[in-house]
Every structure is written in C-alpha cells, then in structure tokens.
Amino acid sequence: MTRTAPPSTDDLTATDTVNSPARGGEWWRDAVIYQVYPRSFADGDGDGIGDLPGVTARLDHLEQLGVDAVWLSPFYRSPQKDAGYDVADYRDIDPLFGTLADFDEMLAAAHERGLKVIVDLVPNHSSDQHVWFQEALAAAPGSAARARYVFRDGRGPAGDEPPNNWQSIFGGPAWTRLAPREDDGPLGPQWYLHLFDSSQPDLDWDNPEVRAEFEDVLRFWLDRGVDGFRVDVAHGMVKAPGLPDWDGTTSMVEGTVAEDGSTGAGNSGPMFDQEGVHDIYRAWHRVLAEYDGDRALVAEAWVEPLSRLARYVRPDEMHQAFNFSFLTTPWDAATLRTVVDVSLRTMDAVGAPTTWVLSNHDVVRHASRFGLPEIGGRQLNGIGADDPQPDAALGLRRARAATLLMLGLPGSAYVYQGEELGLPDHTALPAEVRQDPSFFRTDGAEPGRDGCRVPLPWVGGAPGNGFGPTGKTWLPQPEAYAELAADRQYGVEGSTFELYRTALGLRRAEKIGTSTLAWVDSLASDPDVVAFQVAGVVVLANLGGTPVPLPADAQVLVASGDLVDGALPADTTVWLRA
Template sequence: MTTEPAPFHSPGTPDDPWWRHAVIYQVYPRSWADSTGDGVGDLPGITARLPYLVDLGVDALWLSPFYRSPMADAGYDVADYRDIDPLFGTLADADALIARAHELGLKVIVDLVPNHTSREHAWFQAALAAEPGSPERARYLFRDGRGPHGEEPPNDWSSVFTGSAWTMAEPAVVEDDGHGATRVVRKAQWYLNLFDSGQPDLDWTNPEVHEEFDAILRFWLDRGVDGFRVDVAHGLVKKEGLPDFADRADMAGTNPDGTATSDAPMWDQDGVHDIYRAWRRTLDEYVTRRPDGSIDPDGDRILVAEAWVEPIERAALYVRPDEMHQAFNFHYLNAPWRAADLREAVEESLHGNDLVGAPTTWVLSNHDVVRHASRLGFAPGTPRPNGIAADDPQPDAEAGLRRARAQTTLMLALPGSAYLYQGEELGLPEHTTLPDEARQDPTFLRSHGAETGRDGCRIPMSWEADAPAAGFNTTGEAWLPQPESYSGLAVDRQDGVEGSTLELYRALLRIRRERGLGSAGISAVPGTPDDVVAYDLQGADDDAPRTRVILNLGAEAVELPQGDVLVTSGPLDDGRLPTDTAAWVAPA
C-alpha cells in the first residue's frame, strides 16, 4: 500500500461546533442503573453512574424517554411531555441529572417523540370524548371507516408493529328509518397508529400541534438540555389523502425497489422539513455566544434525526444548514460485513452529507436493532434480523465480538460524530435465548410471537460480575432477565484489563480526541487490496498528525505500514493484521 492520499472529505476547523465531532452515549433508562431495587432503571441511578461515562471518554449522553407514560411501548407512548414518569423519578431528579452531567463536562440530549402521543395523553382523551369533526379530534388523524357502516379501516396501511395501522375509536351509529330498514347516522371512526394502538399519530397539518411542540422544546431547553433526538423524524407528515399502500410500513421504507423511502406515503414526505426549520429557529435562540457576539463552539443546542431514509441524498436533506444538526447513519449500520460494502457506506455517506455541509453521524447499535456484537456473528450478507429468538439460528459469538470490535475501530476513526449504545463498550451481545414469557416489546405481542422484537438489545447493564443482577441494583430484580454471559463481561471484570473491550473503547476514544479524528480530512489509501478497508486521516493543520485506519476482512493476515501502531481491535499475528481485525497506525 502506498501513502499517496486521494482526499474525498476535507478537514474541519478549530472553531467547529461540538456536535460535528462529538461521541455521544445512549443510555436506555430502564436498563442502565436501578437505585430503588424495583427492577427498573431510573434517573438517580443514571446520575450516580455518570463518572463512568467521563472515564470512558464520551462527550454527551442521550437519554431514551423518561416521560409520564403507560409504557405501551417502553415510554415511546408519552402521556405528558413535561413530567417524569414515577417509574424513573421526578422532575427534580431530571434537573439534578442535567446539572451533574454539566458539572462533569457532559452534555445531555433527551428523546422527543413528535409522531404520536400516548392514548392516555390529555389531548387524546379529549378527542375520544369529543364528536367527529371537533377541534379535539383535529389534533390527530381520525377518519371515517370504509364500507357501508365504516366497519373497515380507512385505508390499507399496516403498523410497523404488524397488523392494521388503524384502531376503531367508536362504532357506527345506526337507527331504524321507520320503514323496516336502517339508516347510518354516523359511520364508525378510526384513528391512525403507525405503531401500537396506544400510540395515536398526531396530525401535523394542525397549527396547534406545531405550537405545542415548540412549547415542549422550550420547556426542556429552559431546564438546560443540550439537544433532542427526534423519534421517527421521517414520519410526521403523511401524504395528502392518505392513499392506500399495500406494503408493510417498515421504518426503513416499503417501496418495492427499495430506492426511495418517500414512495411510502407515511414516510419522508417533504413537509417534514418545514417543521424542522421552525424547530431550528427555536434552538438557535438558545445558543451560547462569546463576549464578541460570535457563537461559542461549545454552546449549540442540537437536533438529531432518527430518519430511516434512502437514498442518502434524501437523508442528507434533514441536515441542511437550517434544519437538523445530525442524522443517524443507518446506511452504515446496515452495511454488510464486506470490504466493498463498508467502503461504499463510508464514502457515499461522507459525500452525501458534504453536499449540504453536514457531518456524518456514525452508529452501529441502538435500542431498536440487534446488537452488533451478535448481528455480525452471522455470515456476511445475512439480512439484519428483527430480534433473535431461542429457536432461531444463533450467531457465532466469538466471530461477532471480533468483528464488532473491528468495525467500531473503523467507525471511531471516521470524521464526524458517533453514537455508542450502552454496554457495547463491554461487548455485550444480544440476549438471543430470552424466554417468550419475559418479552414485552409490542412487536412481539401484536404479532403473537411471529416478530421477535427488540427486547434482546434492551437487557439491563452489567456492572459487577458477582453482585445481584450484575450490579444493576442490590435486589437482583430486573425487568428483563440478563443472560449468563453478562456476568463475565461486567465492568469490574474488564476495568484495567489489557485487551478487554472496555479498555479498547477507552483507548479509541482517547486517541480519537488526541489526534482530532472527528474533525479530520479523509483520504483513500491507493493500492489497498479488495478485501481491506484503509483510510488516512489528517487535520487541517499541516503539522497535524496523520493516522491510518486499516480493517482486514480477507482470509489472510496483511502487513501494516511502517510506523507506530496506536491501537488494534485484536491481537496481531507476528506483526501482521489478521482477518476481522482493525488497527490505527501513525505512519512513519
């Protein structure tokens, strides 16, 4: 391999705002740390464990929902956006968490769920009590059903969680016409729920919905949060007329050829962008400025899109300069474990976001997908499963962890921001043998077990190998049971242990920061073999250190370039890089 660069992404500058290169850690509150012993994680538990994130080396944490909720979908069914569910604590606990995080130099991003509310939200309860055509119902997508009495759903849309996307709110009103026949006084009315029936979709053509969410943003910004991860960001606006669409409403789009998510009438409609432009104007009111009036690079409040959108050019529209700051790179998350696919995902992602001047936001795992330490344990090219059940083919745990460590080593070298999911720094696998009776995901329940769902990636964290519930609490209670493998992967079994996954992550994050990789320019390395991925990273300053990341997916070990080996995802083979292993090298 030669060292002549072929640049395809330019470096940033010292004044780049924090979010363009930050590493952000997702905390799933139910499963992080339980301070009360009731089996469910809570805000005080999170606050107590914040020093761990500082030691890990991340810049911020993102909290999945903690709002008041009946928990039809683990808190993504919000009953009150301005309060904390007692399961997790109080508003005072939230304030204490934000304050403590800021003391430790960590920023806090909270989840926002604008596509739907809970069925128990005051607005929806008022809608059920009101008449068809009322202002209360106009906040949601109520429609008359099809058929003589409205007995059929208004269209053929399916729920992401399987089954119909419509729930009947009230039956038809029929009366005798006095001549031996009946007359339909009022057809049955239905409401749209693209997810669970306990999650009615809001109607974003209604100005009242816009006003309410602007107020919600300001409520949390005034409490000091640094940003919002926006749930189902591509789903708020539906195609006018709600036309039929026979395919299933998968989050990533359901068009037959897989080329444009916007072909599905419930996803990625152009009207969503007006919403986010308005939100960006609100957040820009809260930026911190320097004494000279310029924006402090550390002072932006940010919006992060969960937008499962293809192609990349449409996904990039969410991060234009007047819209969101970041959008998760699911193209990279879904890339098969093949060198050509990884190169394509990296280079197309950077190119697509460069077109709009936005950073690429890398991610490999989250609370909705099979953990990558297990996902990568299947043969390359295997479609990403929606959960893994005990009677499903099982991943190769050893290969999965080796590849997960290697792909993370590639990811954290790449310019832009990155998200980590709790426990991935321990190499935690999916719980692939979770008993059916323990599962709580509405996908599993609504499909009667046909869809395994997401419980396997949401298992409580493993802190102490020999403690009750692996240190999740002191009682041993856990809302989902932990697999036996979690004890051996606990924090206290890996802390300070050379070669452990935890120490690998700490080293990657430290070196990433020291060498400015999040703001670096990136060049392909000419002459790289087909089954190797290799890039050179360098900052804007001519004196900035150059770093080469190399990932070997071939069957044979490959030579490393001359220079200092900074970190490797696994042991070298007599100085050579083995298969499914990555390294960072400071070339001579």
C-alpha cells in the same frame, strides 16, 4: 491470496480525499454521544428498573470512557406500552424513573463532568392516555379535539373497513376503530391512525395547535438546560395528502448496497419522508437558535438514498441524522467503502457531519449481528431462541473491529450503552418475559427488541450483576453478562472497555472527528481491506480471511485484536501513525 508487506508506512499514501474539514466549531460536529436507555442502564431504588438516580450514580463510567455527550431515551410520564415511546405528558418524568428534581440533578452532574445531554422527543404520536387523546375520545367527530390526531371515517357502505390499507410497523393494521356512540356520523364510529401500536395514536401535524404545542415542549426542556433533542421517527409526522393506499412494507432488513449507498434500510411510502417535515424542522431550528450553546437536533430518519437523508441536515434544519445505511451494511470491505464514501461526500455537500452508528435500542447489537451466519436479508428486529444463533466469539471480534473503524471516521459517532463492554443480545428470552409490542402484534413472528434492552451488568457475579441494590432486573440477563461486567474490564489490558477508552482518547487527541478522510491508494480496491488516512492516522481493517502484513516501521496506536507476526489478522482493525 498471498500478500506482500509494504516496505514502510510511506507506501500507505492516501491521495483520494473524500470530504472537507469540518466547518464551524460546534460541539456536535465531532462528538461521540453515548445512548442511555434509562430502564436498563442502572437501578437506583431497587425495583429492577433503571432510573434517573441510577444514571447520575454511573456518570463516572461515562466520564472515564471518554464520551462527549449523553442521549437519554424517553423518561416521560407514560403507561409504558412501548417502553416510554408512548408519551402521556411531555413535561413530566414518569415515576418509574424519578422526578423532575432527579432530572435536574442528573443534568447538573453531567454538565459538571463536561458531558452534554440530549433528550428524546417523540412527536409522531402520543400515548392514548395523553390528555389530548382522551379529549378526542370524548369529543364528537369533526371537533377541534379530534383534529389534533388523524381520525377518519371508514370505507365501505357502513364505514366498517379501515380508511386505507396501511400496516403498522409493529404488525397488523395501522387503524383502530372507536366504540360506537350516539353522535357518530352516517358511516358509524371513526378510525384513528397509529403507525406503531394501537396505544400510540398519530398526531396530525397539519394542525397549527400541534405545531405550537411541540415548540412549547422544546422550550420547556431547553429552559431546563438540555443541549438538544433526538427526534423519534423524524421522517414521519407528515403524511401524503389523501392518505393513499400503499402496498409496500416498512420492515428493516439488510440487503445489497447500491452505488448510492442504499442498503434497503430506508422506510418508504406515503407515511414517510414527506416534504412537509422540513418546514417543521426549520421552525424548530429557529427555536433552538434562541438559546446559547449550540443546541442540536438529531434525526432518527430511516431514509434512503443518502441524498434524501442529507435534506434533513441542511443548514437551517437539523444538525445530525443517524446513518442507518452504515448500520445495516454487511461485513464486506467493498460495500463498507461505498457507504462511507457516499456518506461523507453527500453530507459534506450540505455542510453537515456524518453521524455514524452501529447499535441502538431498536436493533440487534452489533456484537451479535456480526456473528450471525452469512444469510441474505438478515433481520435486525431481534433474534429468538429458535432462530440461527450468533457465533459469540466471531461476533465480538468483528464488533470490536467495526467499532475501531467507525471511531476512525470523521464526523460524529454514537455508542449504545453496553457496547463498550462487548455485550451481545439476549437471544434466548422466553416468551413470557418479553414486552416489546412488535412481538405481540405479530403473534411472536418477530422476536422484538427486548434482546438488546437487557439491563447492564456492573458487578460480575453479584445479584443482577450489580444492576441495582436488590438484584432485580426487569428482563433476565444472559449468563455471558457476568464475565463482561464493567468491573471485570476496568483497567484490564485488551478488554473491550479499555479498547473503547483508548480509541476515544486518541480520536480526541488526533482531532479525527473534524478532519478529512482519504483512501489509501495501494489498497483502494482490495476486496478484503478498508484502508484510509485521517488526521495523520492510517486506519486498516481486514475483513477477509488472509492476514495483512504491516510495514515493519509501523507505529501501532491501537488495535481491536492481537497482531500476529507483524500482520493484521482477519476481522481486525488497527490504527497506525501515518
């Protein structure tokens, strides 16, 4: 394909406006929020596991980067069967991560730097070590203690078949049967539901006691000064009446993008996206409204189509919902345009920002994902040593381009720790070091999420690449991490860290997050280019193989890679002055 350069930037006109300007001045409408996965961010005490003092010690990195807020994955007291997403006490810090005093110090230090702090909340299930579940195990069937969880009699003449055919997201049955006891009913021991690991029993959100308890948990952390909550499995919690059988699957794979923006990433079935979840979030919204400072609720809801996701961020419910349709969109210009367009229009209709995300602690990092061979149904849940391996150079080039495109979109955006360094997944972890329960529950068929959770490199070539004072790391780091360490990138022109820092500074200065987006008319149907104007900036992303000539009078603000002879190479994004 031969391309002709536009004579000037005047030819990059954009008239097809997609969304309205942001309503209100709440901080979360356009914030760039950095996800800290505490056990892998920074180790303060030398045990090889990251902790809250380690977070506090590295807050200068986040201030220098230029993000607006921090989201911390769970640090609560927990037996750590699922890396802290199995909570035993929602009002205390696990000793692995420190103390409540350490949390208060970290929170104060973040606020001193102008950083908001969001904490994770895990309301779908607790740990089996939670005092409530231990009381349920000791109590009789039909008791108030068991009513806090989803206990049921089994099917079959002897009750020895699970209450329904649901499968765990981590693999295997979603039901576990209790040991026999004298006060069992005629059908024998009951079963309990766990949509995840058997150590994570699902709470029964039809129970008023459960609802009251979590409203109290919200107030506990709001009183300490947190700025909001990321809600784990926000589309779960409420199950369909009668718990009917269901023959679908809940795995996460990339697929074809539909006209409504769906990529196949949404979880469906009678255990997800039930109407009752919205009553819970209306109640939580009222709790947060009691506090000043625009506190925020963020939904982790794998829901499609986007019109269903928008229901979570109606004005009296949550404030943000991760856009997993965007995360799972393949590297293709037409499908990206579809998802971006539908996302903005759909969220705009309910007065909510679109919340963009490319990586997190549950999916293959986008620096590896975009380097995989172009195969259908690309698995998000880990890469094993025997799987097709990413092209590291291609993956990083596309990841940088995708990030620059994302940061040019109106709304809020999330950055997963280490992506600002261009970190790939560790794709060759041996079985003996893996810890993700999905690896064990599938007998290794799923590699699991350990590869995206490897401890960060801060000082290249130091023991553990400077993760902590002893060099210990709870998961081994790949060799590539030494050259990608933070100290190797600070102040280095062209480094991934400096790309992020520059883009974030421009995004704030140009007020991109609160502006409108309009597609560039001349490139609106180009098979290889995503081109739009936002806040006086033209964003051009070349996803094809042919360089795209740029106007001779173009003022380049930032580019994800080097321009060649006045043209935008393949897998590169540029911001131009409109």
